[in-house]
Amino acid sequence: MQDQHSIIDQLFADEKLTEKQKNIIQAAIDSFSEKGYAATSTSEIAKKAGVAEGTIFRHYKTKKDLLLSIIAPLLTKSIAPFVVKDLYKVLDTKYETYEEFLRGMIENRVVFVKKNLPLFRILIQEIPFHPDLREQFKENIANKVFTRFQSLVEHYQAKGQIIQIPSASVLRMTMSTIVGYFFTRYFLLPDAKWDEEEELEMTIQFLLHGLSPTGKR
Known part of the structure; x- marks a missing residue:
């Protein structure tokens, strides 16, 4: 994870994110920038974030x-x-x-x-x-x-x-x-x-x- 959530802390300063949410968002930023949205799966994001795929869908519907x-x-x-x-x-x-x-x-x-x-x-x-x-x-x-x-x-x-x-x-x-x-x-x-x-x-x-x-x- 780059800079341990430095970008996330800037973007979501007014929101109370859990550590798991920060990991999910950072993993998504890394994956979307590397492979693009269409080629990235939520299972890949979950693996990179170190969480279960179901955890992503608890916070984001899609x-x-x-x-x-x-x-x-x-x-x-x-x-x-x-x-x-x-x-x-x-x-x-x-x-x-x-x-x-x-x-x-x-x-x-x-x-x-x-x-x-x-x-x-x-x-x-x-x-x-x-x-x-x-x-x-x-x-x-x-x-x-x-x-x-x-x-x-x-x-x-x-x-x-x-x-x-x-x-x-x-x-x-x-x-x-x-x-x-x-x-x-x-x-x-x-x-x-x-x-x-x-x-x-x-x-x-x-x-x-x-x-x-x-x-x-």
């Missing part, structure tokens, strides 16, 4: 209830506050160019993702398949960041550094490229031999060349 009991507080108490607060620091910094902003944002995200890999694995793996989790993500993170990012895009468009397309499109293209890099680097091919500096530089240059006005490439 495996889905166990997943939701982890991700709901994960989004609202851990990921959302830190992602939004941390990202606001980048969004509020007055970078002269869009390139400087991209570098600041990506460097900031690299540090954050590395520190929270198991949690991000669960989110990335499960959010696409659970509409209720997508809604929580939109409410707690996406909607709060979009307005701030929108004004930033308009600022750089006014300076002639980004082509005149809807700010929502700029956000989609920028985020999908950056998230795609992180997904491949840390989740899809974590053991591949990467030149991280070179890959990040190519990612930044791809975004800049794709968003720069004609004639400034």
Whole structure:
């Protein structure tokens, strides 16, 4: 068990969990992040937690209830506050160019993702398949960041550094490229031999060349 429930103590600070519940939740976090929700059985979680499988069902009616009991507080108490607060620091910094902003944002995200890999694995793996989790993500993170990012895009468009397309499109293209890099680097091919500096530089240059006005490439 990693750090003997350090993550759990943060997420469930206002709940009185028994030691067995903490073991179950920690085992579920480890298993869901390693194998994914669909490929993880409650018997595996029980074995890893050192409890009988029936003990899990005394606390959680289904495996889905166990997943939701982890991700709901994960989004609202851990990921959302830190992602939004941390990202606001980048969004509020007055970078002269869009390139400087991209570098600041990506460097900031690299540090954050590395520190929270198991949690991000669960989110990335499960959010696409659970509409209720997508809604929580939109409410707690996406909607709060979009307005701030929108004004930033308009600022750089006014300076002639980004082509005149809807700010929502700029956000989609920028985020999908950056998230795609992180997904491949840390989740899809974590053991591949990467030149991280070179890959990040190519990612930044791809975004800049794709968003720069004609004639400034």
